[in-house]
Amino acid sequence: MKIAFAKPQIPTEGAVIVGVLEGKVLTPTAQQIDSQAGGALVRAINASKFEGKKDQTLTVLAPAGLELNRVVLLGLGKADGIDAAVAQSLGGTAVGQVLNSGDTAAAMALDWVEGIKIDAAAFAANVAFGARLKSYRFDKYFTKEKKEDKPSLKKLTVLTPENGAAKSTFQPLDKIADGVFLTRDLVSEPANIIHPESLAEECKKLADLGLEVEVLGEKQMKKLGMGALLGVGQGSVRESHLVIMRWNGAKDADSAPLALIGKGVCFDTGGISIKPAAGMEDMKWDMAGAGAVIGAMKALAGRGAKANVIGVVGLVENMPSGNAQRPGDVVTSMSGQTIEVINTDAEGRLVLADALWYVKERFKPTAMIDLATLTGAIIVALGNEHAGLFSNNDELSDKITAAGKGAGEPVWRLPMGEAYDQQIKSDIADMKNVGGPPGGSITAAQFLKRFVGDTAWAHIDIAGMAWSKKDTATCPKGASAFGVRLLDRLVAENYEEK
Numbered sequence: 487m488k489i490a491f492a493k494p495q496i497p498t499e500g501a502v503i504v505g506v507l508e509g510k511v512l513t514p515t516a517q518q519i520d521s522q523a524g525g526a527l528v529r530a531i532n533a534s535k536f537e538g539k540k541d542q543t544l545t546v547l548a549p550a551g552l553e554l555n556r557v558v559l560l561g562l563g564k565a566d567g568i569d570a571a572v573a574q575s576l577g578g579t580a581v582g583q584v585l586n587s588g589d590t591a592a593a594m595a596l597d598w599v600e601g602i603k604i605d606a607a608a609f610a611a612n613v614a615f616g617a618r619l620k621s622y623r624f625d626k627y628f629t630k631e632k633k634e635d636k637p638s639l640k641k642l643t644v645l646t647p648e649n650g651a652a653k654s655t656f657q658p659l660d661k662i663a664d665g666v667f668l669t670r671d672l673v674s675e676p677a678n679i680i681h682p683e684s685l686a687e688e689c690k691k692l693a694d695l696g697l698e699v700e701v702l703g704e705k706q707m708k709k710l711g712m713g714a715l716l717g718v719g720q721g722s723v724r725e726s727h728l729v730i731m732r733w734n735g736a737k738d739a740d741s742a743p744l745a746l747i748g749k750g751v752c753f754d755t756g757g758i759s760i761k762p763a764a765g766m767e768d769m770k771w772d773m774a775g776a777g778a779v780i781g782a783m784k785a786l787a788g789r790g791a792k793a794n795v796i797g798v799v800g801l802v803e804n805m806p807s808g809n810a811q812r813p814g815d816v817v818t819s820m821s822g823q824t825i826e827v828i829n830t831d832a833e834g835r836l837v838l839a840d841a842l843w844y845v846k847e848r849f850k851p852t853a854m855i856d857l858a859t860l861t862g863a864i865i866v867a868l869g870n871e872h873a874g875l876f877s878n879n880d881e882l883s884d885k886i887t888a889a890g891k892g893a894g895e896p897v898w899r900l901p902m903g904e905a906y907d908q909q910i911k912s913d914i915a916d917m918k919n920v921g922g923p924p925g926g927s928i929t930a931a932q933f934l935k936r937f938v939g940d941t942a943w944a945h946i947d948i949a950g951m952a953w954s955k956k957d958t959a960t961c962p963k964g965a966s967a968f969g970v971r972l973l974d975r976l977v978a979e980n981y982e983e984k
């Protein structure tokens with residue numbers, strides 16, 4: 487779908503989307519179209535339950551007096567409730583009504599009205615951003631899709647008097663959408679296509695954007711002593727990799743970076759502690775943390791962020807085999823700390839243990855943030871509405887919470903504390919890799935904390951957020967790319983030179 491910005495004019499063909507405020511208050515363009523159609527819009531509203539509440543929609547087909555195929559009425563809610571994130575969700579909802587309508591062109595004629603918290607250009611740009619995010623589709627494996635099932639919309643024109651400013655505000659957002667789409671692609675791909683070797687290759691392609699990309703293989707990781715990460719991958723025929731992506735956007739390329747670290751378990755069978763068959767296919771998306779880091783790096787480079795940021799992903803496949811690690815094995819991590827692997831299905835923390843330690847030692851980052859589909863327990867705690875946040879640093883935690891809220895990717899902080907360490911005491915090693923079920927996401931975070939030293943660190947457990955079983959305003963069901971927009975915003979708000 488192509489997106490363009492133009493000065494307001496009443497479109498004469500295809501679809502038009504107009505805004506209605508809560509309480510059935512038509513915005514000026516909606517009023518204009520309504521009077522051209524002899525009051526058909528108001529009559530349609532009064533004949534339905536449409537009140538103009540945020541994200542409500544009502545489509546009026548072929549209204550007499552107009553050459554338009556359809557007018558989509560979009561509820562805006564209250565004007566003072568509209569910020570950037572809401573504008574994005576409005577754009578997504580609106581375009582969702584026309585993507586597969588049969589129309590190939592649509593005009594988005596949402597007037598800016600008094601009270602909206604962002605200016606007219608930002609409003610239009612964020613509406614366009616939301617629309618683009620919603621238009622994503624992972625359809626490469628359909629070979630027989632019928633024409634009527636394919637999206638019809640080819641072009642969306644966003645109308646605003648500030649079309650020039652809107653276009654330039656949209657430019658960086660468009661780059662963020664590129665990052666989101668890359669993440670969604672990588673996470674959607676099955677594990678026979680995206681595995682530790684091919685995912686490392688995908689990372690290398692980002693060098694085209696000016697990122698420095700370095701790939702470590704098993705030999706190098708063995709030399710570094712990464713026994714925890716390597717133990718997870720040892721049952722797979724695919725070689726494990728650690729990929730380091732560097733974006734040096736700050737004036738001083740040597741100033742300490744922010745580090746983003748992702749769990750990249752390209753498939754998690756559970757290993758010898760094998761998972762039940764039902765739903766195991768979901769574990770192709772156990773690399774969503776790595777996917778988010780890769781997409782965020784693409785977004786940052788794409789829009790030329792003025793900050794030094796490192797992205798590191800630990801890529802492994804957790805398989806049962808004659809060479810797989812066994813429950814009870816003891817591995818030595820790069821930090822020197824030993825781990826008794828009680829359950830081979832608690833593998834993400836083993837991968838992150840070595841990745842975090844490596845990043846801390848090599849880059850001495852100002853802060854480290856890891857993203858991981860780490861525990862099923864976080865879904866029990868927070869459902870599919872918030873990711874879990876854990877941190878050793880209140881300031882960093884507050885920044886992440888604010889960025890998540892602003893980007894429409896909410897996180898909720900959970901407690902940590904020494905008392906939980908009891909659960910991961912081992913009889914024969916420095917720690918074991920699982921505690922009991924109580925507070926399972928917290929004991930996982932306590933485990934990670936042992937590999938970050940004094941560095942400011944945060945862990946975001948995205949197990950409940952990486953994949954959506956239903957369509958949302960800005961995302962069709964499937965891979966959400968949760969984290970990309972949060973991380974980009976975190977950098978923009980806190981780490982960039984002005």
Ligand code: BES
Nearest residue numbers: 772829831832859860861862863920949
């Ligand atoms: N990748 C899973 C966590 C997960 C579960 C993500 C469901 C998304 C949906 C992780 O590696 C795992 O298996 N965790 C175990 C830990 C347990 C063995 C302590 C879990 O949550 O059951």
Ligand code: MN
Nearest residue numbers: 754831832833
């Ligand atoms: Mn697992």
Ligand code: ZN
Nearest residue numbers: 751754772834
């Ligand atoms: Zn896993």
